[in-house]
Amino acid sequence: MPMGGQRKLQPQLQGQKEGMGSESSAILAQCLRPGVRKPINVEHRRCEHRRQERHKGVPRSFRQAMHGPNAGTNRNRWGKHMLMMGKKFYVYVDxxxxxxxxxxxxxxxxGFTTLGKVQRVGNSQGQDVKVRDDCHFFWDSEYLNNLHPDRKVYFTAFTGNDNVLHDAHVYLRSLHFEPYIIKEDKGLRDRRRSKANDAGVIEKPKGADIALAVRMIEDAVLDNYQIVGLFTSDADYLPVIKAVRRMGKYVVVYGFKENLGNPELEYVPDEFVDLGSYWKRTCYKIIA
Structure with a gap:
């Protein structure tokens, strides 16, 4: 089409521009740049614009930034970057x-051992790996090294008296976790552990999964975070992950790729970080 035809086309699109929001106006302005022979697909531009806004301030690859060759440097950069961009980062642990x-x-x-005997190679005992068996707490500071989430919530179960339960709450809080601990009967816990050991079936304490799901969605609806890290290998959380992503949140799942119940857990979130790689790289050793 000659340039004269382009000039005739512009007033028509200019009329569409009136009454639109700043987002649509910006997109149409790009479509009307000189030399364009035909209108660019405005809807495509709008979707692309929204995608860019959603991921604004998020690294191209969270996995590469957090666990790549320059992980230490990248973690520092990413942590500062989130603070500069005002992105809130929440972590939920199944x-x-x-x-x-x-x-x-x-x-x-x-062989058969407890996590209490695990420590990172090259570090003094207890420096980086924190374990408390009675409330199924295991945490390696390397997971989020140099990152400072706005909130971390640990969902688990406990069997014991109220005094020890209080101590468990205090212990998790001392490590900057918000504790969500369900007290359950010892017989139920023993049966769950037996199933896990004999058949490899991980059965959760009643109420733990739904509590995590409700909290994660509630915080997303309230816009309490823009980036969320979910530590789980349970595919039952897929509907929650999809729902949170539809709200425009950036979701990173930390789990174990080996024997993953549903492969969708690797690609439904924005990123999947394989925690099994920590063991493959022999980052841990068993102490006497």
Whole structure:
């Protein structure tokens, strides 16, 4: 079309521009740049614009930034970047799944052992790995090294008296976790552990999964975070992940790729970080 035809086309699009929001106006302005022979697909531009806004301030690859060759440098950069961009980062931990999966890796590393005997290679005892068996707590500071989430919530279960339960709450809080601990009967817990050991079936304490799901969605609706890290290998959380992503949140799942119940857990979130790689790289050793 000659340039004269282009000039005739512009007033028509200019009329569409009136009454539109700043987002649509910006997109149409791009479509009307000189030299364009035909209108660009405005809807495509609008979707692309929204996608860019959603991921504004988020690294191209969270996995590469957090766990790549320059992980230490990138973690520092990413942590500062989130603060500069005003992005709130929340972390939720499915404690039962996370603990039992790590326990399984420890058994493969050194037979039947407890996670309390695990420490990072090259570090003094207890410096980086924190373990508390009675409430199924396992945490490696390397997971989020140099990152400072606005909130971390650990969902798990406990069997014991109220005084020890209080101590468990205080312990998790001392490590900057918001504790969500369900008290359950010892017989129920023993049966769950037996199933996990004999059949490899991870059965959760009643109420733990739904509590995590409700909290994660509630915080998303209230716009309490823009980026969320979910520590789980349980595919039952897929509907929650999809719902949160539809709200425009950036979701990173930390789980174990080996024996993953549903492969969708690898690609439905924006990123999937394989925690099994920590054990493959022999980052841990068993102490006497």
């Amino acid at each position: 404690g039962e799944s996370h603990y039992i999966r790590n326990e399984g890796k420890a058994k493969k590393l050194d």
